[in-house]
Amino acid sequence: MSKRADFKNRDRFIQLGIAISTLRRMRGMSQEQLAEKANVSRSFISAIEAPGLARPFSLVVFFNIADALDVDPADLINASVFPERILKNKK
Secondary structure: OOOOOOHHHHHHHHHHHHHHHHHHHHOOOOHHHHHHHHOOOHHHHHHHHOOOOOOOOOHHHHHHHHHHOOOOHHHHHHHHOOOHHHHHOOO
């Protein structure tokens, strides 16, 4: 997988990173704790959570993070993706 996200998916990765960061904090976990439970490095978690940075990652990592946060992967996706109708509404 390329380390750069396609332009089309850039915002999706950013939103997912924000959802992961928010849920991690709600769970009272540090990035180090999440990284250990998800079997990745703390710097990788930091890159995923960085606002404005689209850091693509594999489904294996995604599932590991969801498991570490004790959340269904579908719920994590739903928490991170704004429907297109909302994004296009400029009110």
